[in-house]
Amino acid sequence: MTTRIRGRAMTNPIPKPPSGGNGRLLPPDAGRDRPLFVVAAILVFLACIAGLGARGAWLQAQRWTTDLETSLTIQVRPAEGRDAEADADRAAALTRAMPGVEQATSRGRDHALALLTPWLGEGNLPDDLPLPLLVDVRTRSGVTIDTAALQAQLDAEGMAARIDDHGRWANAVRRAAGTAQALGLGLLALLAGAAAAVIAFAARASLAARLDVIDALHLCGAEDRFIAGLFQRRFFMLGLKAGVAGAVFAGLVSLLVSLGDAPADMAFFLPQWASDPFEFVLLACAPVLAGLTAAISARLAVASDLRGRW
C-alpha cells in the first residue's frame, strides 16, 4: 500500500525511520534461559571430567602394563649342595646375554630378607633359612624375550630357577584399566545423552514460551527454515557459551588436580592434565558439540511445531 498511498493527507513531513540495525526477532531471554545455561554448563563440565578421567585411567593403565611387560623376574630356589648366590649371579649373566635384555641384576639374600620384613619382622629369621633369590630383568619395550630358551639354559646349568614374566598381572591390570576406561566412556556417553536431552527439553520449553513470535512470523509468511533458523542460532550460541564455561572449568579442575601432588595410584581416575593434544581437542570439541546439540534439538522442536500447523 505504501507506494500507492504516497502523498495522501500528509501535513507533517515524514519522520526519519529509526536508525540502527534490525530489532531482534526473538525476544531477549530475560533470564529465562539462565537455568538452562547453568545446567548445560554443569553437564558439559561433568562430561569433560569424565572424558579426562577415562583418559587418565587409560594413561595410568598403559604406564603400569608397560612397566610389567618390560620386566621379568627369575627366582632362584636354594638347592641342596648349591651356592644360591652364585647361581643367581650366573642366571643374571646368562640373561644379560639374551637379545632384548637391557639389564639383569641379581639381588642377594639381603634383598630377599628385606622383601620378607613387612610380613615377618626384622631379625626374626634364622641365618640359615633357605630363601629363594631374585634376579630383576629389564627388557627393551616391544621385545619379547624367548623365556623358553632362557629356561632351558638355566635348567642346563642345573639350577632350580623359575622365570616369571608377570603375564598374569599384566593381564589383570589391562582388564582393570579396560573396565575403568569403559566406565569413563560410558559415563561420558551418559552425560552427553543427558545434556542433549536437557537441552532438547529446554529448547521445547523456550519454544512454547515464544509461540506468539512463531505465530506472528508464520502468519506473516515466514518460511519454516527462517523461523527454525532463528531458534537454531539462539540455541547454538547458548550451547556454545555453556560449553565453553563447562570446558574451561573442567580444564582448570584437572590442572589443579595435576598440580596438587596426589599419589599416582590415587590419581587413577582423577582427571590429569597431561598437556597432550587430547585434552585440548576434548575441551575444544565439548562446547562445539554442546552448541550443535542445542541447535539441532531446537531445530527439530521448531520443525515439529511448524509441521503441526499448516
Added chain:
Amino acid sequence: MDPEPVIRFDNVGMRYGRGPEILRDLSFDLPRGSFQFLTGPSGAGKTSLLRLIYLAAKPSRGLISYFGRDAATLPRNELPDLRRRVGVVFQEFRLLGHMNVFDNVALPLRVAGRKRADYAEDVAELLTWVGLGDKMNALPATLSGGEQQRVAIARAVVGQPEVLIADEPTGNVDPEMGMRLLRLFAELNKLGTTIIIATHDLQLVRMLDAPVMTLSNGHLHIRPPRSERLRMQEAAEAEAEADRIAAAPAAAAPRSSVDPQASDDDTDPGQSDD
C-alpha cells in the same frame, strides 16, 4: 465479475480433531476487489472461517482455492508466499512486545527477505499516515488500544496484500476511531484490496453498502448489499406490476405481491437463524 475469485470455498467443512463440525458446507467466492462483512453470534465459527481464509488452518473437507491454487495440492513450501498475499488484523493485535512499532510493522517485509534500506522509508510513511509517525520507537505496551490497533493494521497492509482480513477491528476503539478505521478499509478497498471485516458491530455494517456473510451454527448465509437488494425488490415489483397489468383484463385477480425480500429490513444478522 472477475472470472477468478481471490478465494473460493466449495463445500468446505471443518472440525478440530474428532470434534463436531464447526463449519459446514460453505460455498462462496470472494471476488477480487470486493468488500464484505462477516458476522454471526459468538461461537458460530467466525474465527475458524477466518483462519481458513488466512491459511492458518486446513479444511477437513471440501475445496478451497487461493488465488486460483487448490489448497489440497499446494506444496508446503508455497504457502508462505500465499500468506504474504493475505494481511490479517487480529482481534487481539498480536504485536510482538519486544519489538518497537517500526519493527513490528516492518515484520512482513523482513520475513519476505527485503532489506531494511529498501523499506525503511515506506514503513515510516505508512506509520505517519496512520498517525503514529512520532511513535516509531515506542514499544507496543506503551501504546493505547487504538494506537496498537493502528500498528496492527499498518503491519497487515505494509506488504500490500491482495486480501485484508480484519477481526473485530473496532472492538477496542471508540466509535469515532471505528469510523476512521472503516474509512481506511474502504480506502484500501478502492485501491483494489479485497476486504473482509468480521464484526459484531451492526452500526458499522450499516455504514457501508456491502454484502454481509452471516455464520450461524456452522452454516453461512450471504445477504447481498442493500443496493442490490433494492434493485432486486424493484425488479420483483416491476414484474408483479407487469403481471398485474397483463392480468387486468381478467379483472378479478387478487393483488399478488410476492416479494422475496418483504421482511428484509436490516435485521440483526446475529439473530438470523438460518
